[in-house]
Amino acid sequence: VQLQASGGGLVQPGESLKLSCAGSGFTLDNYAIGWFRQAPGKEREWVSCISRSGTMTSYAESAKGRFAISRDNAENTVTLQMNSLKPEDTALYYCAAYLSTTYVCRASGYDYWGQGTLVTVSS
Numbered sequence: 001v002q003l004q005a006s007g008g009g010l011v012q013p014g015e016s017l018k019l020s021c022a023g024s025g026f027t028l029d030n031y032a033i034g035w036f037r038q039a040p041g042k043e044r045e046w047v048s049c050i051s052r053s054g055t056m057t058s059y060a061e062s063a064k065g066r067f068a069i070s071r072d073n074a075e076n077t078v079t080l081q082m083n084s085l086k087p088e089d090t091a092l093y094y095c096a097a098y099l100s101t102t103y104v105c106r107a108s109g110y111d112y113w114g115q116g117t118l119v120t121v122s123s
Contacts, residue, residue: 001026003114005095010120011085019080019117021095029053029073032100034110035080037091037119047093048080049105056104062088085121092116 002024011017021033034049048059048069057069066085071078078095094117096110 001097001112003095003097003112005093005114005117007079008093008117008119010122012123013086013121015085015121016081016083017085017119019082019093019095019119021078021080021114023076023097027073028071028076028078028097030099031097031112032102032105033069033071033078034096034105034107035069036094036096036110037089038094038116039088039091042091044094046107049107050078051103051105052100053103058105058107060107082119085119087121087123090119090121092118 004022007019035047036044038044047063050057050069054071066083068081095114097112098110
């Protein structure tokens, strides 16, 4: 199981970015997917997750109202649309997966991790 996160970059406060998580060598549709981030000097924190079917999504308080997670199982990708970015959103963003048999997703207990993609929000 390999995950590839992409889409990071340098943006100004208030701008948007879309991160993508692609599965390699397996299909994502049996997995719940989560996004996490780790800012310099801080612990990794959960940002958002989506259930295997896409019917459930969940967000950390810091992401609610600004970020939107979605998935396209046909394309084997999960995206995280991030709007109204703030300097405190600066971090290395990771996608992660766990094999799921339910219609929910969770904030911990992920088994597979991709490499990070760096998001920098600065004026």
